[in-house]
Amino acid sequence: MELEKASARLAPRSPWQAADLGTQFYRHWAGSITRVWLLFTAVPYALLLSMAALNNSLWPLFIFWWLKPLWERPLLAFYSHALFGETLTLKALLKRWRSYALPGLAGQLTWRRLSPMRSFNACVWQLEQVKGDTASQRLKVLNSYPSNRAGMLTLLVLHLEQFMTLGLMALLYMLVPWQFNLELSDWFYDQSALQLVISGLCFYLVLCVTEPLYVACGFALYLNKRTWLEGWDLQLGLSRLGKRRQAARNVIGALLLMALVPFTEPASAASAQSPATGKTEQQEVIELLASPEFMPLQEKTERQWINQDDSESESLMEKIWRFLFDNLDDEDAETNNTPLNIP
Structure with a gap:
């Protein structure tokens, strides 16, 4: 992990500030992460929803819900690489699925499935890929005081999924013409296959938003905890x-x-001189600077009286300037007498 390549500022934050950073992760890569979610879940959910509609049973949808830790693995893999400057394509995610999907998955789908710390602990198994006692010690350190609020995050997103699903279903049923006269009992009891499909589609549309958001917030909490502990x-x-x-x-x-x-005059330059000219580089530079291009020759004609005294020919301003510059030369001579001009 090269911290210098991180596209976000890694600094100690409070848990809720870290969760807010996770929402910015989701907003920044919303289009790409939604495509990742659809690639890995659209076909399995469509098959399970079809089975639920044919058998008029919610068990296929419950299976999809239970496999949430599996569906979240490619999302976390995408976030962990995109943050450090490597955007994984869908093809790359399909090729690398063994490296990020299998570590710690058995425990997450069995005795750890109902853990409220799922989004936080998944980073330890998937990103650090530790096992056994090492993983237990690592989780103990990362889940130590102060709390990272990962459990509160899970509870919040769970209620958000329920309210958004019910709200979307209510909106759709409100758009149904009044002639159907749907009662409240028709929404939850004696559901037909069509009603089950509609409610299942509403639930999946909500998951397209909440699951990438949930994984991003859990990943941000994990980064924040390591920043506090390791001083990133x-x-x-x-x-x-x-x-x-x-x-x-x-x-x-x-x-x-x-x-x-x-x-300094290198020996190779002296040996490489032409015997015909015998000029050094310094002489060539001096001749170049003394050429008419850099020092043009000017001719000036001035007429003066022959018998006029020089002191009388000087104007008052010339005398003042000569006096000032003569004194300045004397001061420079005095300072130059001091070795290295050190006072």
Whole structure:
């Protein structure tokens, strides 16, 4: 895990601030993560919903609900790679499904299925891929005080799924013409196959939103807990400081090299000189600077009286300027007498 490549600022946050960061993960990759969810769940849910409608039973839908930890694995794999600059394509997720789908899955589908910490603990099994006592110790450390609020997150998303599903069903039934005269008992009792399909589709549409959001928030809580325990923000700060110092050293070294190169004459350059000209590089530079292109020659004609005294020919301003510059030269001479100009 290369922390420098993280597209989000890794800093210690409160649990709810970390959950809010997870909502931003979902908003940023909403289109891609929804396609991942549809790729892995649309066909299985359609088959199970068809079985439920044919048999007029909710058990196939219960099986899909029980397999939620399995459906959440590709979502977490996508988030964990996208945060650090690697966006997995659907083809790549299908190829790597063994690496992220199997670790810790048996426990999540059996005795740990009803754990309210599912979204948080799944990161340990899937991302760190630890097993046995190592996984137990790791979970004990990450779930230590202060609480990461993963259980509250599960309870919140569970109620959100129920209310959104019931609200969507109520909206659809409100759009039905009044001639059908549907009673409240018709919504929940004596359901026909059509009513079961409609309620099942409403539930799946809600899951297309809540499941990617739930996984993103659990992943953000996991990152926040590790940031608190391992000081990821300090590691990033120290690494940035080291890079800035290294860049400063490189700049200083380059400046020193540029300052020393004109005063050194390499032996290879002396041996490579042409015997006909015998000019050094410094002489060529001097001649180039003394050429008319850089130092153009100007001719000026000025007429003066021959017998006029020089002191009288100077104007008042010329005398003042000469006085000032003469004193300035004297001060420079005094300061230059001091070794290295050190006072």
